[in-house]
Amino acid sequence: MTPExxxxxxxxxxxxLDFDRPVELSVVRECLEIALQAPSGSNVQGWQWVVVTDPDQRAAIGDYYRQAVDAYLDSPGAAGKLFADNPNRASVQNRVGDSVxxxxxxxxxxxxxxLPCLTLRGGELPEGNQAGLWGSVLPAAWSYMLAARTRGLGTAWTTLHLSYETEIAALLGLPDNVRQAALIPTAHTIGTDFKPARRQPLDDILHVNRW
Known part of the structure; x- marks a missing residue:
C-alpha cells in the first residue's frame, strides 16, 4: 500500500467491522507504538491509552454509546438530516446516518x-484556546488508525460517548486529571476494498492568502 x-x-x-473475529492485543500494541511517534505540543507526550478488551466493560461502554447515539439521531444535527436539499450529498449523508x-x-x-486520553496538568481543562491541548493527541490517534489499516483492521473516530464521560471514567477507573479524547472501535474488516470517498472539490474550499 502506497502512502497515498x-x-x-x-x-x-x-x-x-467484523465483531466475531478476535484482535490480538499484540497487534494493537504495534499500532500504539507507531502512534507514540506522533508530535505533541512542547513534546509533553501527555497522552494515555486505555485499551478495553473485557467483554463486560465493552458491553457497558457500548450501552452508554448506544444511548448517546439515540439522542444524536434525534437531533437536527444528525448526519442523515444534513444537506437534505442537496441531491449530490443527501444520499451519502443518509448512508452515513445509517452506519452511525x-x-x-x-x-x-x-x-x-x-480510548486515547490526555493527562491534564493542574487537573482541569483550561479556559479559552484548547487547540494545542487536543492537537497533542489527535495526530497520535490518527497514526494509530493508519497503522491499524495497514494490518487489516478497521477503526472509526467517535466522540458521542463523551455525553457519558463521567460514567465511563468511573467504569474504567480513570483518575480525575485524565480526560477522554475519543472512543475508537477496532476490529478486522469485512473485505479490504476501501476506496477514496467523494469530497467537495478543492477549489470550492481553498483560499490563498485571504478569504
Whole structure:
C-alpha cells in the first residue's frame, strides 16, 4: 500500500467491522507504538491509552454509546438530516446516518475499544484556546488508525460517548486529571476494498492568502 493509498482509503468503518473475529492485543500494541511517534505540543507526550478488551466493560461502554447515539439521531444535527436539499450529498449523508445508527447498536461488540486520553496538568481543562491541548493527541490517534489499516483492521473516530464521560471514567477507573479524547472501535474488516470517498472539490474550499 502506497502512502497515498493508505491516506485516501482509511475510512471510518462501522458496518464492515467484523465483531466475531478476535484482535490480538499484540497487534494493537504495534499500532500504539507507531502512534507514540506522533508530535505533541512542547513534546509533553501527555497522552494515555486505555485499551478495553473485557467483554463486560465493552458491553457497558457500548450501552452508554448506544444511548448517546439515540439522542444524536434525534437531533437536527444528525448526519442523515444534513444537506437534505442537496441531491449530490443527501444520499451519502443518509448512508452515513445509517452506519452511525448501526455502530450505535453494536459498539459493545467490537473486540477492542481504544480510548486515547490526555493527562491534564493542574487537573482541569483550561479556559479559552484548547487547540494545542487536543492537537497533542489527535495526530497520535490518527497514526494509530493508519497503522491499524495497514494490518487489516478497521477503526472509526467517535466522540458521542463523551455525553457519558463521567460514567465511563468511573467504569474504567480513570483518575480525575485524565480526560477522554475519543472512543475508537477496532476490529478486522469485512473485505479490504476501501476506496477514496467523494469530497467537495478543492477549489470550492481553498483560499490563498485571504478569504
Amino acid at each position: 493509498e493508505l491516506l485516501t482509503t482509511t475510512r471510518s468503518v462501522r458496518k464492515r 445508527a448501526y455502530l450505535g447498536q453494536h459498539m459493545g461488540r467490537a473486540p477492542v475499544l481504544v
